[in-house]
Amino acid sequence: MATENxxxxxxxxxxxxxxxxxYKLAEQGNTIVIADFNEAGAKETVAQIEKSGGKATSYKLDVSKAEEVEALINFTVETYGTLNGIFNNAGIGLVKPFLEMDPASYHKVIDVDQHSVYYGMYYAAKKMVEIGAKGVFVNTASIYGTMAAKGSFNYNAAKAAVVMMSKSAALELAEHGIRVNGVAPGFIDTPILGEDKEMKDYLAAQHMHNRLIQPQQVAEVVAFLFSDAASAINGQTVPVDDGFLSFK
Structure with missing residues (x-):
């Protein structure tokens, strides 16, 4: 199943x-460029990959800036000679009632969660077509890309756009040998949820198994979508939500 080298x-x-x-993609034998605004976090990821015998490098950027994403793509090809895929995963949240969703709050999330996905796909596709490389794009959407949540007008809008951008890009890039899909995670057990046990228990109860989803569970699906085993999956956004969208 693994996509190697x-x-x-x-x-x-x-x-x-x-x-x-x-971690999962590196474990399968791929070379990974860890791109993040959090430089320390990116370097820590690289260190763990290298400790396990994998290949990776870090790159600091603000994904909401088109020129920085373009520079990331150029850096990758200049460093490794090619590019075979991008996981457009960076994202933020900013919860506010709609009547308090001023333009600055709206654009802050749209710029990171929506526009960065476009930048990643656009500049990666341009470069891959230029050098004759084929590959896969995977984009992080959300369960809130297909249903609404109070206080998340900006996030809902961005993630819904990611779902449609994945479909549209898949349609146009297929002739160039580039597949495009997305993942729609449910409530994930990461530090972004904070330490409020009552809230975490509430979110866990939204899933069929009454527990939060682990990041590793989403990573397994992401790695599958990058692999040749998923070659017939294109333009789809796969829920990794433990049934949330099936009964909510």
Missing amino acids: KVIIVTGGGSGIGRESA
Whole structure:
């Protein structure tokens, strides 16, 4: 199943889903570029990959800046000679009621969670077509890309866009040998949830097994989508939600 000897970028690879996906992809024999605004986190991910015998390097950037994403793509190809895929995973949340969702709050999430996915796919695809490389893109959407949640107007809008951008890009890039899919995680057990046990228990109860989903569980799906075993899956966003969207 594994896709070996590929060069893959993982944005937001300094923690959580990005980090675990980088570990899994490196374990399968791929070279990983860990791109994150959190430079220390990215370097820690690289250190763990190298400790396990894998190949990786870190790269600091702000994914909301088009020119920085373009520079990331160029750096990767200049360093490794090719590019075979990108996991557009970096994202943020900013919960506010709609009537308090001022333009600055709206654009802060849209720029990171939506526009960065476009930048990643656009600049990666341009470069891959230029050098004749084929590969796979995977984008992190969310369960809230297909259903609404109070206080998340900006996040809902961004993640819904990621679902459709994955479909649209898949349609246009298929002729160039590039597959595009997404993952839609449920509630993931990462530090972003904080230490409020009552809240974490509430979120866990939204899943069929009444427990939070581990980042490693999402990473398994991400690695599968990058693999040749998923060659017939294209333009899809796969829920990793322990049944949330099936009964909510």
